Amino acid sequence: MTDDSDLTTGTAGGTGGVGVWFVGAKGSVATTALLGAHALRARLAGPTGMVTELPALEGAHLVGLDDLVTGGHDLSEVPYRKRAELLASQRVVPRELVDALGDALDAADAEVLVPATAATVGEGGQAAVVDALVRDLRDFVRRHDLARLVVVDVSSTQPPLDPSDETLAADLATPESVRSAWEAGRSPLPLSATYAWAAFEVGASFVAFTPSPGVDLPAVAEQGRRAGATWAGSDGKTGETLMKSVLAPMFVQRALHVDSWASFNLLGGGDGQTLADPEAVRSKTATKAAGLAAMVGRPVPGPLHIDNVPDFGDWKTAWDHIGFTGFLGTRMTLQFTWAGCDSALAAPLVLDLVRLVAAAAEAGRTGAVTELGFFFKNPSGSDEHALGEQWRALLGLAEELGRR
């Protein structure tokens, strides 16, 4: 499979543009991103919500939205038009756009494949599943003569790994141990990691937009480094945690003592259903709490709940209550209610990340692009969670990319 490293070196790559391969291609985020990219190309919508369209990032020489080619994997075969109409009925995207861009949505259906699974590959096990994913990616690159490829995980959140499973930990230590496990008939890679592995096999970049364990497992990251690939992750920062990343530094810089921080999240839709599973929600709550502790400098008491409320659809309401102490022990409070549409917040960031990760790869960067922590709850390769600092790092990256 090493003949695909042309994507990494960029010397032998095609010239047809940058490919975007969505894991979870029919989900709300991917559908909104797809619709949005077409809307922007057709001048039917402006770039609100896209960070890479801000004047401050203008000099970074990023790929134009016209040069993005999209495809992906999804178990669902519902047509994009239907998915988009459903999103319109939930006020995630405007109905007018769906009507105007119906043809583009229909055309996009052809590039979404049902992924191989253990059941479909027969005896080959996880190695065969990965091989099948690799073939799908390689075909996509060739079909469109792509110069680069970015694989983006926007599929359902998966639970974190069981930390007490020592065999699993040993299997996930190095690329070699993963392969040995495969030979022994085990399937050590969690689903999200099979995609990261496959991406690295073809020299593609990888963006982990969910909190699922994937690119940060030692074996997978090492695999990425050996392939000279770039990646960014994980878990897009779109709402309550975004708020925390500006409020916590404010309290710290003003020397106010945060006594407690209670966080309540209400959401519906597919995400709500997934997170109603107590196992899956652990992944999410863990990354949410860690960032706050890192910013405040110690764990902060207070509950963090994520609840599924079906009537919320793709919308999320977060209520946070912060108790804090000021001068001479005076106790005060701050509350906020964030009512946001998760897919509308996430989709433009996904497009931003594709452009930035592709440019970083183009500029010869390998490994985690740590300056992209701005976009994530759990930034790969960085412990900085304050949005202001992350913004400065992002501007620094844009400047570096502009020097290409």
Place this chain on the structure above:
Amino acid sequence: MTDDSDLTTGTAGGTGGVGVWFVGAKGSVATTALLGAHALRARLAGPTGMVTELPALEGAHLVGLDDLVTGGHDLSEVPYRKRAELLASQRVVPRELVDALGDALDAADAEVLVPATAATVGEGGQAAVVDALVRDLRDFVRRHDLARLVVVDVSSTQPPLDPSDETLAADLATPESVRSAWEAGRSPLPLSATYAWAAFEVGASFVAFTPSPGVDLPAVAEQGRRAGATWAGSDGKTGETLMKSVLAPMFVQRALHVDSWASFNLLGGGDGQTLADPEAVRSKTATKAAGLAAMVGRPVPGPLHIDNVPDFGDWKTAWDHIGFTGFLGTRMTLQFTWAGCDSALAAPLVLDLVRLVAAAAEAGRTGAVTELGFFFKNPSGSDEHALGEQWRALLGLAEELGRR
């Protein structure tokens, strides 16, 4: 009066410490600051709320709280102990501290003077009032053999000047035009400016913690520059505007379009009474709205009300509702409710500013210390309102001061 410039040059100054002269010495902020300074000295309270006690500012070599000497002007002759007991009954300060520090409070009463007014100085007019203020400051410096003096305006908010009054504008153009107006029997300086003028006459620094017109008038600023004085202002940023200064940059950096920002402030106490006067409130709402527009890059629609609700006492509750648009025109909202105690938030910042302005003067700085915008709604000499940027500027100042 030029023989007092020793405070500025620092060559002939005393060695007894740094003086703090409160304009509005019996108000809630000054009383809380006084009580707090004594509590910290006596190790009865920790430094929560004091920015200058953060590890990040440790190297700035600021004056110790033990070396501060306080005094001030106030029309009220209510003893500090009584004022502090009232604040305790409103939950602004702990009753235990008031009981423990009663003697220190009693002792402080002697250093608070009733200021001269047009009525008490007889025929001399505003020039005579200023002269009397100068005498009070000079006596205070000599009495305590002070090395430096910082005059801090924490008195009631005054309305902004009438922009259509052309005579007044001409009178306030230069120090000379002020003096000519005095000779012609006019009193061009607003009350807050008479204190700034007097401070500069004795070479003291000046901190404008209220939004009153004072140090930013052309004649007064020029008077300060000629005296080689330092100053900082204006209008302490303690609650709702503090929140704006982290939230507005967040929206901007995420390319989200702020459609409207409605701000409602409920407060009681003396501040509430003052701001119930529609004239006085103009000063406050003007500085509040300007900062938001500067951060967002355009005026943002939405009402801004400040209402007096007597039962709130010294507490303030602010409710803000922000309507914003994301990708493809999706509308979302953020609301917050801030319930804070204004004096408890302001008092430690006043102590911070005294230490920082005194150190800046010591380091040879003159004019507005623009790196102190972190503390203000309407930063003198700067148009930067984003807290993150202001924090970086403050750290830069601390580093510069540390090199003394």
Place this chain on the structure above:
Amino acid sequence: MTDDSDLTTGTAGGTGGVGVWFVGAKGSVATTALLGAHALRARLAGPTGMVTELPALEGAHLVGLDDLVTGGHDLSEVPYRKRAELLASQRVVPRELVDALGDALDAADAEVLVPATAATVGEGGQAAVVDALVRDLRDFVRRHDLARLVVVDVSSTQPPLDPSDETLAADLATPESVRSAWEAGRSPLPLSATYAWAAFEVGASFVAFTPSPGVDLPAVAEQGRRAGATWAGSDGKTGETLMKSVLAPMFVQRALHVDSWASFNLLGGGDGQTLADPEAVRSKTATKAAGLAAMVGRPVPGPLHIDNVPDFGDWKTAWDHIGFTGFLGTRMTLQFTWAGCDSALAAPLVLDLVRLVAAAAEAGRTGAVTELGFFFKNPSGSDEHALGEQWRALLGLAEELGRR
């Protein structure tokens, strides 16, 4: 004109059903009510929001929605379909309903007339304007062979009368004084009252859904009584005031002392524009504050603001902050945020009121139907504002109507 009293007596009336004549027929409320009535008839929507469809009111023998015939006055000639599409774009009504019921909307356009004004009637003055309105109503009744007619004022809010205008007060004392004023060339009736007067002239019922001065003026009410007409008003209770009407009794019944009640209303749309006019808003804030005082038994301190924020469209967000004291003086707070769609809340109540007022007229009631206070901020003929008590009164009326 007395030959139209057949509507009142019911003896000579037609048999074609109950007519609804909207003053402000192209406004958001009337358009939503019209669309909703057609949707319910076509079984395309359920009766959510309609009080008269609750099981508790089943026995009242009200007119079926199929038997309502609508028409009205409006200065705007924008077609209903366009108005409804605009409402759909603001999420007030579902786009699907507008598409499905387009023909019915188009047909309704023919029944909306541009009303006569002082300019169009020439020399005749207000008497001629009223005559023209009467002719329009009479034509409508005859055209559809109506058994009854209910005129509903859902037009823009008008300011309250100037209480210091003594001539005006004298002119509005009796029907005779109004006519004398007309003869003297004056126009004493405010616009909303001309419609009430005209309604009573033809023996129709009148519903004042806005706070405009109309049916409660002495001359107009007397005119109604002499005509044997029924009416209900004023100012539909749909959001914040509805909340007050259950929360204030709760505090009172629990012996908790309400210290302050601050009310902030943000709204856009046509209502927002009208209420941005400080004169018009007085009408609204006056009725809002009076109800609270009546329930608590004394005026309650606290500001009440209504602000126009264009991006809210037809939606309204109200934030209320209630400070209250419990046992031994302990101070507590309640806040609520109501985010409602005014037209969606008002429209079904308008249909409810038409049915109830028509039935009351049918049952021989004359004058203000005081049991309908449940629907209003400023209930005609009643000082009861607590929703629970108003609900009981409504149930009593339903029972009385059921005995017909």
Place this chain on the structure above:
Amino acid sequence: MTDDSDLTTGTAGGTGGVGVWFVGAKGSVATTALLGAHALRARLAGPTGMVTELPALEGAHLVGLDDLVTGGHDLSEVPYRKRAELLASQRVVPRELVDALGDALDAADAEVLVPATAATVGEGGQAAVVDALVRDLRDFVRRHDLARLVVVDVSSTQPPLDPSDETLAADLATPESVRSAWEAGRSPLPLSATYAWAAFEVGASFVAFTPSPGVDLPAVAEQGRRAGATWAGSDGKTGETLMKSVLAPMFVQRALHVDSWASFNLLGGGDGQTLADPEAVRSKTATKAAGLAAMVGRPVPGPLHIDNVPDFGDWKTAWDHIGFTGFLGTRMTLQFTWAGCDSALAAPLVLDLVRLVAAAAEAGRTGAVTELGFFFKNPSGSDEHALGEQWRALLGLAEELGRR
């Protein structure tokens, strides 16, 4: 033990007043009630928060606060003065009252006994524990020559019974089965029920202010009926559920469809610690959810969390988010934040209940006083949860009692 039924018949009772026996006498609620009763007697505080002091209940001829005699059981031997000072430091009661009433608090310590437990009674088991409680109550009555006694459970919440435990269910079926279980060496009564049982043994009334299983168990209720006792319960309605009991009827009466109701409770103090136990919290969440379903007429989706946040002390903040649908399917939201002091809300209601239950007993009532549902989340003997209806029932009771 039947010679104590004099308390019930009132014929042989003493004349010294009405006794109040607190189970959990040193808890926050009992301490606040005790302090408050003394403050009211001494005219140091007004009756805010006491329903029985409202003019509407004036005619009910209730016992004066001067005629109440208090005592109780508690495992804690911390003096009342200390407990009250702690409450003052948490802003539950004013420090000034504690200082002024210190002697009364000290005197009250003597009437609080450490209750018998299985460990202290030796071999006798639960029967012996109950006997010991009975002796304590009887001694209290004799010591103060009481005319009546009301036992009030304000102790920590206990978990509900295990519904799958069939032996337990059989043991709790009748008074006889309880006694048989005792003879067989089992202890079927949950702790709270032992107090109810003992109260009924001496003919006292019982008030269940916690959600613990007690008076509503079949055996215990039957025991109460046989003793001719009166009782009321359970689980005082003081905050979030109080709000629900006015808001849910509002939605229902306005025909608005409640889609979801999310409830979040943050509290500290002893109650917070108890409810941090997932078993104990079940008791509370069950009664909270049932009332809402009863009022809306069906279960309403949405999470209900109760979280312990230590820095809240005796204060509770509840945030509720209600999603509802109006006419034509338009979705709207209501949020509220209630920040209350639980003990300050509960204590006066406890005094109210003592007075009302005593009067009901005096008037010859036996069994659950169903008209007291106004005070409870889980009203004994009633399925009415709407506050308005409960208020009417309470007024009816007051009228009945006034006819004595």
